[in-house]
Amino acid sequence: MGQTAWTTTERRPTNQIHVGGVAVGGGAPVTVQSMTTTKTADVDGTLAQIYALAAAGADLVRCTCNEEAAAEGLARIVPRSPVPIIADIHFHHEMALAALEAGVQGLRLNPGNLRKEAEIKQVAGEAKDRGVPIRIGVNAGSLHPDLYKRFGGATPEALVESARMELAYFAEVGFDDVKISVKASSVPLMIESYRLASETFDHPLHLGVTEAGPPPAGLLKGTAGIATLLAEGIGDTIRYSLTADPVEEARAGRQLLEVLGLRERKGLDLIACPSCGRAEIDVIAVANAVQEALGNRNLPIQVAVMGCVVNGPGEAREADLGIAAGRKRGHLFIKGKIVRVVPEDEMVEALLAEAEKLVSEGVEARLAAADAGAEAEAEADRRELLDAKGPDANASETKVELIRKKFGDGHQPR
Numbered sequence: 159m160g161q162t163a164w165t166t167t168e169r170r171p172t173n174q175i176h177v178g179g180v181a182v183g184g185g186a187p188v189t190v191q192s193m194t195t196t197k198t199a200d201v202d203g204t205l206a207q208i209y210a211l212a213a214a215g216a217d218l219v220r221c222t223c224n225e226e227a228a229a230e231g232l233a234r235i236v237p238r239s240p241v242p243i244i245a246d247i248h249f250h251h252e253m254a255l256a257a258l259e260a261g262v263q264g265l266r267l268n269p270g271n272l273r274k275e276a277e278i279k280q281v282a283g284e285a286k287d288r289g290v291p292i293r294i295g296v297n298a299g300s301l302h303p304d305l306y307k308r309f310g311g312a313t314p315e316a317l318v319e320s321a322r323m324e325l326a327y328f329a330e331v332g333f334d335d336v337k338i339s340v341k342a343s344s345v346p347l348m349i350e351s352y353r354l355a356s357e358t359f360d361h362p363l364h365l366g367v368t369e370a371g372p373p374p375a376g377l378l379k380g381t382a383g384i385a386t387l388l389a390e391g392i393g394d395t396i397r398y399s400l401t402a403d404p405v406e407e408a409r410a411g412r413q414l415l416e417v418l419g420l421r422e423r424k425g426l427d428l429i430a431c432p433s434c435g436r437a438e439i440d441v442i443a444v445a446n447a448v449q450e451a452l453g454n455r456n457l458p459i460q461v462a463v464m465g466c467v468v469n470g471p472g473e474a475r476e477a478d479l480g481i482a483a484g485r486k487r488g489h490l491f492i493k494g495k496i497v498r499v500v501p502e503d504e505m506v507e508a509l510l511a512e513a514e515k516l517v518s519e520g521v522e523a524r525l526a527a528a529d530a531g532a533e534a535e536a537e538a539d540r541r542e543l544l545d546a547k548g549p550d551a552n553a554s555e556t557k558v559e560l561i562r563k564k565f566g567d568g569h570q571p572r
């Protein structure tokens with residue numbers, strides 16, 4: 159495989175398609191998808207989940223269309239959904255036709271179990287007439303048996319060939335409004351398959367590690383596969399497949415794109431030091447309290463919780479807002495500048511209040527409102543702590559001296 163020149167921000171160019179009003183590929187922001195777990199025939203239950211998914215960061219939502227009642231449900235869901243709806247189709251092409259009739263904005267076909275050429279072409283022709291894109295959703299676990307035999311297993315070549323064959327059927331009816339996925343539950347197989355797909359096709363790619371299981375292992379598998387490819391500039395839309403509430407999938411997808419700098423931050427980015435011998439507070443407890451209080455507030459800021467004032471404000475100077483602990487007091491800082499010193503038991507409350515003000519008033523206004531003398535007070539705390547604990551709280555230098563003494567002058571072990 160050749161080395162790609164693409165990176166997280168220099169994305170591999172792809173064609174652009176539109177799923178309803180959402181652009182995928184061709185330089186559009188990478189989007190997040192998830193899938194409902196309700197019966198699609200349960201219109202109100204499914205809509206409630208779609209709204210929850212959209213609030214958690216899903217740009218697109220997929221619903222199964224496995225029976226007539228599901229297709230009827232889609233006809234009622236689509237007009238009330240806050241995001242475009244994609245119908246997931248396996249085995250039965252009639253379900254794809256019914257979903258199109260229901261007005262879905264996208265289809266997903268599995269070429270591994272929907273195999274009849276005439277039926278595939280009929281669906282593609284109908285999708286073309288309605289301007290609805292199709293995802294060719296290849297899955298290593300349900301690969302066409304002929305390909306399995308021909309390639310000696312579910313190899314990257316076999317997965318990509320499956321997508322290529324489907325594209326060829328589509329081309330015969332003049333349809334190319336397509337995105338492609340080549341998912342596997344094995345992360346290395348998934349990565350290699352998508353790399354090959356990105357070299358083979360110009361179509362946008364939908365990334366995912368399928369059947370990843372429950373968190374935290376499922377999250378790790380999904381992230382290992384999806385983030386690796388995104389960092390190579392590969393991937394236009396993503397889905398975590400977790401054995402969990404799908405809201406977790408949407409949230410994880412959104413957070414991954416935010417931490418990679420591929421989407422604007424919508425919510426809190428909490429950074430916290432890992433704590434060490436210098437910590438003046440229980441960093442884990444304070445960080446959890448802040449996460450709980452601010453996590454669902456949609457405040458698009460980076461907040462730092464640092465265990466000590468000796469290194470905290472400096473190390474977190476890029477954070478919009480932060481708190482560092484020292485001598486039973488909390489030093490509240492904005493962009494590294496101390497704006498207030500508060501008693502330790504008030505520090506979380508002070509941080510939360512300042513977060514709200516920062517979002518409504520802006521950095522400049524909040525810096526201007528800083529307490530006079532806060533910097534000097536904080537510096538005095540810092541100095542006192544340094545004097546009390548010394549610059550080497552973990553006694554590393556003392557230990558190094560002791561080790562050196564053991565070996566004596568220039569003596570090296572043989």
Ligand code: SF4
Nearest residue numbers: 431433434437465466
């Ligand atoms: S900020 Fe202070 S307590 Fe936290 S890891 Fe750094 S030195 Fe240790």
